[in-house]
């Protein structure tokens with residue numbers, strides 16, 4: 271095992287969105303660090319083969335010292351082999367980008383990185399970057415639920431081909447992206463070129479987070495007019511606030527709901543809510559994230575899940591004194607927003623429901639998850 275886990279970025283986006291164009295730029299960008307890119311096939315990836323050097327059957331070296339590696343067998347084997355070569359000094363790289371094919375669901379990759387006994391201590395998921403075509407993106411979202419899921423799971427959205435888009439179409443697409451994933455910042459890729467550093471350090475959930483980083487990561491849904499103005503530290507007028515993102519286009523299968531609570535949450539209530547949600551609706555959850563104040567805990571925690579897989583909670587040091595506001599966001603597929611709101615309302619319970627209350631909660635008293643708190 272090596273000292274610091276190697277950050278891993280998942281790069282996703284629909285077929286033809288512009289992933290390879292972005293990768294080619296990254297691999298030739300000296301400010302991007304030494305990147306090992308993992309792709310399904312060199313041929314499919316269409317990476318610029320000028321001047322590349324074949325280092326092994328499944329690995330090529332790019333001019334800046336970057337590594338490009340094609341998946342042979344499953345992804346775990348490829349990542350283990352990269353790690354072994356790095357440890358032996360045969361390859362040198364600072365981070366890994368995994369390009370998923372246009373239709374892939376990033377959930378299983380995330381799961382592999384978190385639970386594999388050798389990979390988990392050596393690699394850490396940095397974030398999911400989703401490339402969206404500024405011209406064809408809306409039509410793709412109309413037709414393909416997978417594209418909606420890719421947007422919903424993104425930590426950062428990269429808009430490609432903006433040079434080809436008209437202003438009205440772009441505005442409509444951006445509004446839709448806001449609805450699908452209110453918290454994900456967007457950047458523009460101009461023929462694959464993005465601002466230096468804009469794709470790295472997106473989650474950084476393995477190390478303690480600074481409060482402003484955590485708040486930016488958990489950006490409030492756009493419908494909250496105070497988002498960004500209050501610094502989110504000012505007391506809120508109500509103790510419970512279902513910040514409701516605007517209505518969804520009827521074709522969207524993704525729903526988002528969030529809640530803001532002023533008072534700390536009892537630990538058993540938080541666990542009950544999470545257990546219940548995962549046990550009953552785990553298959554529908556795409557993203558779950560929040561900053562949570564648990565009763566009697568010294569610090570608030572950031573928690574973060576992709577589908578039913580959770581990162582270990584990260585304590586937030588240096589949190590402003592007296593601010594006990596918790597914020598939780600759920601993004602789900604094929605679940606009405608009303609169900610999400612109902613689930614979140616469990617967080618407002620003062621105590622665990624007894625047998626008589628449980629009937630009204632459709633028997634939601636299952637305990638299947640390892641307790642995060």
Ligand SMILES: Nc1nc2c(ncn2[C@@H]2O[C@H](COP(=O)(O)OP(=O)(O)OP(=O)(O)O)[C@@H](O)[C@H]2O)c(=O)[nH]1
Nearest residue numbers: 285286287288289290291372430431459460461462
């Ligand atoms: N005009 C314009 N074209 C772009 C831009 N970015 C990418 N393209 C073009 O879009 C096409 C598809 O880009 P790729 O990078 O191959 O897309 P991809 O997502 O890797 O495609 P798949 O591997 O098939 O999923 C190519 O012809 C690119 O040159 C851009 O910012 N502007």
